[in-house]
Amino acid sequence: MDCPLCPASAEQIIWEDGRCRVIRVDDDAHPGFCRVIWNEHVTEMSDLLPADRRHLLDVVLATETALRTLLHPDKINLASFGNMVPHLHWHVIPRYRDDRHFPESVWGPAQRQGAVHAAADPVALARAIDSALAAQA
Amino acid sequence: MDCPLCPASAEQIIWEDGRCRVIRVDDDAHPGFCRVIWNEHVTEMSDLLPADRRHLLDVVLATETALRTLLHPDKINLASFGNMVPHLHWHVIPRYRDDRHFPESVWGPAQRQGAVHAAADPVALARAIDSALAAQA
Numbered sequence: 001m002d003c004p005l006c007p008a009s010a011e012q013i014i015w016e017d018g019r020c021r022v023i024r025v026d027d028d029a030h031p032g033f034c035r036v037i038w039n040e041h042v043t044e045m046s047d048l049l050p051a052d053r054r055h056l057l058d059v060v061l062a063t064e065t066a067l068r069t070l071l072h073p074d075k076i077n078l079a080s081f082g083n084m085v086p087h088l089h090w091h092v093i094p095r096y097r098d099d100r101h102f103p104e105s106v107w108g109p110a111q112r113q114g115a116v117h118a119a120a121d122p123v124a125l126a127r128a129i130d131s132a133l134a135a136q137a
Numbered sequence: 138m139d140c141p142l143c144p145a146s147a148e149q150i151i152w153e154d155g156r157c158r159v160i161r162v163d164d165d166a167h168p169g170f171c172r173v174i175w176n177e178h179v180t181e182m183s184d185l186l187p188a189d190r191r192h193l194l195d196v197v198l199a200t201e202t203a204l205r206t207l208l209h210p211d212k213i214n215l216a217s218f219g220n221m222v223p224h225l226h227w228h229v230i231p232r233y234r235d236d237r238h239f240p241e242s243v244w245g246p247a248q249r250q251g252a253v254h255a256a257a258d259p260v261a262l263a264r265a266i267d268s269a270l271a272a273q274a
Contacts, residue, residue, distance in 0.1 A: 044213055046202045050273060057194055065183045075223065076181055079216035083232060083240035086212065095220060103220035105244045136187060 005087040006041055015063075015126045020056055022063055022129060024119065025091075030106055031119035032071050032094040036060050043086045056088070058136055059129070063092045066128030070120040077105065142224040143178055152200075152263045157193055159200055159266060161256065162228075167243055168256040169208050169231040173197050180223045193227070195273055196266070200229045203265030207257040214242065 008021060014034065015022040025033035036059055038048070045053055064076045073094030080090045095102055100114030120128075145158060151171065152159040162170035173196050175185070182190055201213045210231030217227045232239055237251030257265075 044201065044205070045198055045215065046205060046213075053198065054191075061182055061190065064181065068181070068183060075218070075220050076183075077216070077218045077220065078182065079214070079218075079242070081212070081214045081216075081242055083212050083214070083242070105216070105218055105220070105242065107242045108244045 003041055003087050005037055005085055005089060014122050015129045020059055029100040029114055030093055032067060032117060034063055034092045036063055036090040036092060038088040042088045043082060058133060060090045060092060062129045062132035062136060065132035066125055067094045067120060069128050070124055140178055140224050142174055142222055142226060151259050152266045157196055166237040166251055167230055169204060169254060171200055171229045173200055173227040173229060175225040179225045180219060195270060197227045197229060199266045199269035199273060202269035203262055204231045204257060206265050207261055
């Protein structure tokens, strides 16, 4: 099977360990958008062993905490769909009241041209993810 | 503040404990759609204490497991947005290749009229959530 998320090609990796990676998503309207990808090709959260499930969610929530600390968004959106690419990954999206889609999801209809809020600095984001993981442990 | 999720009014509650509840979402195109609502008015996952965070995610994933067991969907979609109602809640949605929005999210554009797949029986779903929680413990 030809899965685009199995190889980590053409990705800007922000943070990684042996099990998963956090990448920056290339989205003009939402530059702060990050994705957490489980390295192994698995489809659903409930296919993971309990310890792996916990680890992936810890990384997702550490990414949420790091984005809140660095960017102060109005809201965080979390989602795991996999309808188009059934390889387990999470969207972690800082949202702002004046962004292109608010209060719709970023997959919904645009509401306005929208303000574009800067992405986090990748090095600062990696450090903030490490700090949040240490605080959760 | 007038939050529509603080009181559990006009909800079909499938499962609950002292901290959160699983309800059936009234969605004609996606009858299996469930929502897991944290009872206390909190905005983000990272606002919860670690034990509460873990508990809520355990219930979300037990709901995923229960829906997979009973309905055999092609995919599960998980999402926590809160842009419209900033009271912590999770969408747990069984998805089918022939449903109205697949492979788009249910907040995206409709792709077709779409097949309507039955919801789970509420009593069987409550039991399956209990079983999944016991298996996770």
